[in-house]
Amino acid sequence: MNSAPQEAVFYILAATIVVFSVMTVTTRRILRSATYLLFVLFATAGIYFQLNYSFLGAVQLMIYAGGIIILYVFSILLTSTDKDKATRLKNSKVMAGLLTALAGAVLCVFITLTHNFGPSHYIGDEVPMKVIGTALMGTEKYQYLLPFEAISVLILACIIGGIIIARKR
Amino acid sequence: MFDFSVVTHWIDGLLRSFLPEAATIVVECVLIGLCLLVGYALIALALIYAERKICAFFQCRLGPNRVGPYGLCQPFADMFKMLTKEIIEINHVDRFLFNLAPFMVIIASVLAFGCLPFAKGLQVIDFNVGIFFLIAVSSIGIVGILLAGWASNNKYSLIGAMRSGAQMISYELSIGLSIMTLVVFAGTMQITEIVELQNDGWFIFRGHIPAIIAFVIYLVAGTAETNRGPFDLPEAESELTAGYHTEYSGMHFGFFYLAEYLNMFVVSGVASTLFLGGWMPFHVPGWEGFNHVMDYIPSIIWFLGKCAVVMFIIMWFKWTFPRLRIDQLLRLEWKYLVPLNLFNLLLMVVVVVFNLHF
Numbered sequence: 219m220n221s222a223p224q225e226a227v228f229y230i231l232a233a234t235i236v237v238f239s240v241m242t243v244t245t246r247r248i249l250r251s252a253t254y255l256l257f258v259l260f261a262t263a264g265i266y267f268q269l270n271y272s273f274l275g276a277v278q279l280m281i282y283a284g285g286i287i288i289l290y291v292f293s294i295l296l297t298s299t300d301k302d303k304a305t306r307l308k309n310s311k312v313m314a315g316l317l318t319a320l321a322g323a324v325l326c327v328f329i330t331l332t333h334n335f336g337p338s339h340y341i342g343d344e345v346p347m348k349v350i351g352t353a354l355m356g357t358e359k360y361q362y363l364l365p366f367e368a369i370s371v372l373i374l375a376c377i378i379g380g381i382i383i384a385r386k387r
Numbered sequence: 388m389f390d391f392s393v394v395t396h397w398i399d400g401l402l403r404s405f406l407p408e409a410a411t412i413v414v415e416c417v418l419i420g421l422c423l424l425v426g427y428a429l430i431a432l433a434l435i436y437a438e439r440k441i442c443a444f445f446q447c448r449l450g451p452n453r454v455g456p457y458g459l460c461q462p463f464a465d466m467f468k469m470l471t472k473e474i475i476e477i478n479h480v481d482r483f484l485f486n487l488a489p490f491m492v493i494i495a496s497v498l499a500f501g502c503l504p505f506a507k508g509l510q511v512i513d514f515n516v517g518i519f520f521l522i523a524v525s526s527i528g529i530v531g532i533l534l535a536g537w538a539s540n541n542k543y544s545l546i547g548a549m550r551s552g553a554q555m556i557s558y559e560l561s562i563g564l565s566i567m568t569l570v571v572f573a574g575t576m577q578i579t580e581i582v583e584l585q586n587d588g589w590f591i592f593r594g595h596i597p598a599i600i601a602f603v604i605y606l607v608a609g610t611a612e613t614n615r616g617p618f619d620l621p622e623a624e625s626e627l628t629a630g631y632h633t634e635y636s637g638m639h640f641g642f643f644y645l646a647e648y649l650n651m652f653v654v655s656g657v658a659s660t661l662f663l664g665g666w667m668p669f670h671v672p673g674w675e676g677f678n679h680v681m682d683y684i685p686s687i688i689w690f691l692g693k694c695a696v697v698m699f700i701i702m703w704f705k706w707t708f709p710r711l712r713i714d715q716l717l718r719l720e721w722k723y724l725v726p727l728n729l730f731n732l733l734l735m736v737v738v739v740v741f742n743l744h745f
Contacts (some may be wrong), residue, residue, distance in 0.1 A: 222409055223409045223412060223413070243446055247481065249481070249484060249534070249537060249538075250481070250483065250484065253487070253534065255485060256530060270709075272514040272515065272520065273515075273516045275520075276484075276514070276516050276519050276520040276523040277523075279520075279523040279524060279526070279527070280519070280522065280523035280526060283523075283526065283527050283530065284523060284526025284527065284559070285526075285531065287530055288530060288533065288552065288556065291530065291533045291534070291537070291552075292533070292549075292552055294537075295533065295536075295537055295545065295548070295549060308664050344514065344515050346515060347515055347516060347575070347576055382413075
């Protein structure tokens, strides 16, 4: 973040993320909640684009906006009726939730303040696609073929599990 | 060949000469946005006219012929009608989501529209993951359609939205795989580089068999992705009145209408960029004189001409084939197109590895 407009865009994105995250958990309509979550994910993608990491930004749009949120909306459409509103929470539950959130926030702030971050912004051009590809598919140090394959096995297990649950009537 | 970056650099230099850098960027963003929206609207109007005329000729009618010569002013008249119509507020709907949905659809299609290379040096967004970014932003539109169907509080709209969701998620796979086939061939995802690589022959000729298979699959999947006939189940008017946009009126309906036509333009723009060389003229390696003559035709005409050809093919099969059933539609995708696509991807890898292309 070196210039004023860059900083302005960053603050707009950050404010969007904060506001819509809070709205996601406070709204009482489930589909609105999914929509606000979508906005949060858009703003996160915006931050990736600002860091000049357009691959991760595009992946964020593709996987979350184009995949996960659509699955959420789909399952909401299939399972709930249109008059579905969450009942108001009891005071004790609200307090417990707030306390947990506060504890999480304290932990996050503590880690953020004590961690020694690298340079605050990426210097140089976009990361070339070939570098990302070899890093994902290589077997040497700092390359990620094993986790990549492990995750695909996990996803395969999820797919099979989903089919089995759906077929049991 | 005229390079449009001369013009854009001149405007950039002019603005920088009397504005600070930050202000220049803001002004340029606004200018580019305005140009894109004007181009978007004009192309949509031209497409609506073309669709009505072509449909009419397929059905042995004349089509619009009252407003202006050959009915040329008909889309403008339609546009003003749409703009002046009242937007009706419907009771018992989720108003926020109901009003948000058309904007999601239109934003997705404008973003995808912005990625297209219109002419030499005339491109707005050029990431090194360009084509992937284009697919990613165009998938936002599905959320808009699902929200529209749900928020309308109408069972026909909901059925339309569900069909549309199932259809678009399935066919996104085919689109992605057929684009990936061509990315394997090109070795890059940056759109300008893809166009530049087709300097000595378009990919559909140089990649021969796998490229042609990918082109056909892309056309089928692209038509399904834009919800056009014969895959227009989401808005099948004889079954669902108008599907997900039944309850919309005035310009909100207009947004869905515009986005549908522009998505067709985006699909054909991507097809012509990947397979037919984008704005690159028709070059045959070795025929210097011929190539030189072809260079005299401006690049923007090449691009729009190729798009027009692809769009004509899409309209052609809309008005020729009857509508599919939902089970036929899903079977076509999952049992035929996806396996064929995976096989085709493998074939393309073999072709590239053993250097069997031209």
